[in-house]
Amino acid sequence: MKKRKVKLVVISDVHLGTFGCHAKELLNYLSSIKPEILVLNGDIIDIWQFRKSYFPKTHLKVVQKIISFATKGTKVYYITGNHDEMLRKFSDISMGNFALQDKLVLELEDEKAWIFHGDVFDASVQHAKWIAKLGGFGYDYLILINRFINWCLLKIGKEPYSFSKKIKASVKKAVKHISDFETTATELAIEKRYDYVICGHIHEPKIIRKENKNGSTMYLNSGDWVENLTALEYNRKRWKLYRYSDYNYTEEENFFEMEDLLLSNPLIASLIFSSKNKSL
Template identity: 40%
Template sequence: MNRDFAPPPRYRTLWISDVHLGTRGCRAEQLLDFLRHHDADTLYLVGDIVDGWQLKKSWQWKQSHNDVVQKVLRKARKGTRVVYVPGNHDEAARPYCGLDFGGIAIRAEAEHRTADGRRLLVTHGDAFDGVIQYAKWLAYLGDSLYTAILELNRGFNWCRMKLGLPYWSLSQYLKHKVKNAANFIGQFEAVLADEARRRGFDGVVCGHIHKAEIRDVDGVLYANCGDWVESLTALAEHADGRLEILAWTAQPGRAPHDSDEALPLAEPVAAKGKTACAS
């Protein structure tokens, strides 16, 4: 197979969230490939990078998970500014917010100023999720159900791959089609945008709900990095301040989640709603 490709672009900023290292659902091989072929002046790790919730139940730490950690540390050593904003699944890191370890700055939240002058609040987003804040037992239950859906989805897509069919996500389908889930996502986006507006920011970058998005919410930029369990996406800022979502891509006709050979490809995903990339 011809692996020739143009030199990858260097971005001003990359945001990655919801990797969930330490779980079977984590697509560490794909993320490692993405990190090998995408560089940035600043890399934000926007929470749930390591899944402490699942690690308490069972140990699913592969060599590829170590490789991702080492790759991030290597980028930091080579001059990339790395900022780690812990989420609810890696909340054990929150007591260390304000400290720097191995060239990685751990912060409860961060402020990012784009090349075109916009001030963005960077936060994982769980602080604005009422389930996490007021019914954590329900969040644990939801996490277990999500893990079960991923297991079911894995077997289903193995069959689809054998039939030459593309990957199909049950959890994403449920998020988009189930009314309560759709309402939750819409409310989450609105609450995050309102918080950014209240604090004088031009926009917010978050993770948490595993749904990559760039859109305008009543004049405020809302951007979500997505995840590295299913959507395999990152948020990128170009040198001129434009934002776009990058999606890791596998070989044509193969499910990216089940491919055994990662390719250095990433495709932009169109933003929805009012132009948020260059406002």
Template identity: 40%
Template structure:
């Protein structure tokens, strides 16, 4: 009976077909490693896509440091592979560009690659971190490093501001998002970034584009193309999730009712809520060739 209850309890976890997360920036003070590990304990999936900037190699070379909580994130990933047979795809971002030395690499259910095309429910999505569509990070790397220093300072200042806000019982406030929203050039840059990605997806015959990089979660349509951005795990703490009907949604960590989720898992062990594995649809993945028209477009 105990084993039977454990199996039911495990199956009652919210299960998605695919989850996409990006911009965790492990190795930095601002990384919400504990939160995303907790998130992935609550939500299981058949496919997990780590869409770039998971490890912040830039900061680790400078003032960053690797903590135990950062290692725990990868322990959670390994458990998902072992216990749930989750297929994990780690796509390279600009902050973890050290992966260039080993990709493409596949070990069991773990695949490390540049980008990919994802096919599901009759639709095709191009998945990329997005930095290759950013002229600053692609062609003016020194400016990108300067910008990274400025963003790091904003995050430090943001922690000080929110420390005092918490003491006064006030909600979290994103200083960097406020600055981005007020600077017209930043708003224009984001709009251009999103439009360029949508155009590229259309040129490849894809129905949608999934990216990260700019730390701005989004789920909208641009000229008939689904534009999906998973946000980040520094401030927004958001992820993209796809159900078995091909519907995508944004999940925000701060909006999750963990108490209710816990009571749901503990309060019902009936088999009626179980979803048989045979009913799951098969997802087709294939890596995107770097020798194709992609490089010509850039």
């Protein structure tokens, strides 16, 4: 496969180690590019929800691919997020082409990019962490159920459906939270004279110019690899929002992938085996 050369790639909210992670798709994407700089902008490994019983080979291959980038000359920055906040005790450590940091400022052709995960602006994370963690578990199970339903929809020729996007769109507080997040990030970026402010955290991919009476900046959000499957790419002063769209799996691959997801969950597995026994 011929790899695309990219100056800078930013990905975030991969959530390796959870049911919702699209590690296979991410691995396909990473295998198709040759970046000079790779920024992992938080929540790459979901330490909050990490379980020994669920870390598939594809998730491990993503980690191996990232290490491979660093060994082959790509500068890799791992920016800590709330789901991998345990790594913050090791912040500012560098090993060869790999650096672990809480935030980052990059010089991009005479322009400055301010990069951080964004959980610092989230009150639920800062002041009620147990609620945020509980919500994370619920979200993971919602994504698991949603993937199973979408698998069924694809089998009958229907379009996939996103429960979480529908819920977010219908809840005014969620919309206001996203708006407040963007406003806070951009106002600080304008105050600090940054040309770009790049975040993750809220799973809302976006590129938009923001202005106020003090100036303007470009707000960018890399989205996630749970629902949106997006990344930010930068080349020659131009930003692009990359969206993964290759869902052409065979029925057999879909079946075994979904079966592994379901049976790796003890509660769902017990329900499946219980229903099978009753039918015998």
